[in-house]
Amino acid sequence: MSRRVAAVDRISAVLVGLALVAGGLLAIDWHHQIVLDLAQTVSAPDLPPTTDLEWWPWATGGAGLVLLLLALGWLWGHAPKGASPVVRLPSHQGRGQLSADLSSVASAAADAFQARAPVSGCRGAVHATRFGRMVDVTGHLEPHADLATVLEGASQTQREVTTAFPSGTVSCRVILNTPRTLRRGDRAGQTPRVR
Amino acid sequence: MSDATAPRARPVVGVVGVVLALALAGLGVVGLQELGVHLDWIGDPGWTSAAADWLDGARAATWTTVAAVAAILVGLAFLFSALKPRRRTHLPAGDLDTGSVWVSPQSLALLAKDAAERVPTVVTASATGTRRRLRVEVATTDAASAQSAVAAAVNERLAGVYPADRVVVSCQEPSQ
Numbered sequence: 001m002s003r004r005v006a007a008v009d010r011i012s013a014v015l016v017g018l019a020l021v022a023g024g025l026l027a028i029d030w031h032h033q034i035v036l037d038l039a040q041t042v043s044a045p046d047l048p049p050t051t052d053l054e055w056w057p058w059a060t061g062g063a064g065l066v067l068l069l070l071a072l073g074w075l076w077g078h079a080p081k082g083a084s085p086v087v088r089l090p091s092h093q094g095r096g097q098l099s100a101d102l103s104s105v106a107s108a109a110a111d112a113f114q115a116r117a118p119v120s121g122c123r124g125a126v127h128a129t130r131f132g133r134m135v136d137v138t139g140h141l142e143p144h145a146d147l148a149t150v151l152e153g154a155s156q157t158q159r160e161v162t163t164a165f166p167s168g169t170v171s172c173r174v175i176l177n178t179p180r181t182l183r184r185g186d187r188a189g190q191t192p193r194v195r
Numbered sequence: 196m197s198d199a200t201a202p203r204a205r206p207v208v209g210v211v212g213v214v215l216a217l218a219l220a221g222l223g224v225v226g227l228q229e230l231g232v233h234l235d236w237i238g239d240p241g242w243t244s245a246a247a248d249w250l251d252g253a254r255a256a257t258w259t260t261v262a263a264v265a266a267i268l269v270g271l272a273f274l275f276s277a278l279k280p281r282r283r284t285h286l287p288a289g290d291l292d293t294g295s296v297w298v299s300p301q302s303l304a305l306l307a308k309d310a311a312e313r314v315p316t317v318v319t320a321s322a323t324g325t326r327r328r329l330r331v332e333v334a335t336t337d338a339a340s341a342q343s344a345v346a347a348a349v350n351e352r353l354a355g356v357y358p359a360d361r362v363v364v365s366c367q368e369p370s371q
Contacts, residue, residue, distance in 0.1 A: 001209060009212030013277035016215060020270030027263035031255040042253045051244040057233030060243050064226020071220035078213055130199065141302040143309045147356060151289040154296045173200050175285060178301040 005077035085126045087133055090167060102126045102170065106135045109157050109172065113137050117153030118145035119176065132169035135161050140179045150176065200295045203281040211276045286326055288356045300324035303357055307331050310352035311345045311364075318369065320345075329357060331364045338366040 030038045050056060085103035106124025114122040119139035127134045137157060141150065154174040161172040229241040285297035304324030308331065311320035316337040323330050331349055335341035342364055350359040 006206060009208045010277045012215050013208050013211045013273045017270040017273030017277060020266045020273065024263040024267035024270060027259050031259045040255050042250055044251045047247040047251050051241065051247045057230045057241065060226040061230025064223040064230070067219050067226065068223030071216045071223060074216035074219065075213065078209060134200065141305065143305050145306065147288065147306065147353065151296060155289065174296045175202055176298045176302050178299055178305055
């Protein structure tokens with residue numbers, strides 16, 4: 001989900017939330033006559049004839065189509081999408097164009113990290129950040145892992161990635177999770193030491 | 196280490212966004228239905244026309260209050276979700292110039308359990324971890340010595356990643 005979609009979500013939630021609260025309070029007051037002296041019956045005699053006019057279905061149809069397209073675009077914005085894995089590299093001679101596929105870099109970094117640290121199931125992915133692209137290496141920490149070894153392996157992997165892109169637009173982040181057999185909510189343990 | 200690279204949970208407001216997008220799509224279908232009726236593609240009466248007929252002359256009743264309370268609750272939930280910041284899911288590990296390393300508290304609990312199990316008097320161990328607190332529970336044959344030994348073992352294992360003062364160790368001697 002992009003920052004723009006997240007901002008749209010947040011602003012819409014605030015506006016609709018405020019409208020629902022205000023509408024709810026107004027409806028309670030309408031029924032119980034606490035603050036405002038609203039009529040107990042809605043009077044809108046011009047409304048039903050308006051819906052019989054020739055332009056009404058075309059107006060609602062056009063507005064409906066626009067709303068539907070907006071909604072589909074909004075939903076599409078929530079679909080998980082990675083950043084474009086291709087980055088352009090600076091050309092020293094000013095001729096031609098060099099580009100690199102970051103997804104293969106991420107995959108290679110994940111393999112390299114798994115080979116040098118007590119982790120399993122390492123995967124690489126590419127994300128867009130405010131400062132450029134970020135190679136994410138995600139792995140599962142082994143229960144017997146020595147943190148110093150893991151951090152050294154991560155440091156080495158990150159150095160390799162950032163050295164490959166000296167312009168500084170590509171960074172590397174290592175994320176360590178629990179093995180799949182011990183997800184959140186499970187207690188890490190209660191296994192007898194000696195069976 | 197940049198805070199901007201901290202892994203975070205999916206925003207709660209994203210769910211609200213999807214709900215609102217679906218509601219918007221529903222409104223769009225309502226508008227198109229009216230046009231469909233006008234073009235004789237659909238036989239039923241138009242929904243907006245029916246809504247206009249119902250609205251003229253609608254009276255406040257008990258259902259109004261029920262619906263209003265529901266609307267207020269949903270509205271407050273929307274506002275709460277919009278203002279709630281994305282939860283951090285991992286702890287920073289190490290201090291690297293070239294990038295950042297993040298470890299989930301559950302992974303650290305796994306390491307803590309492993310460290311506790313290596314203490315000689317410990318029979319069984321379990322651990323649970325959050326970003327604020329890591330609890331280690333052990334069954335031991337000697338609770339008096341195991342308390343400090345387990346704490347030392349866990350803190351040594353998690354040195355530099357998890358603050359020692361947030362590790363809570365509780366020992367129990369199995370009943371005979």
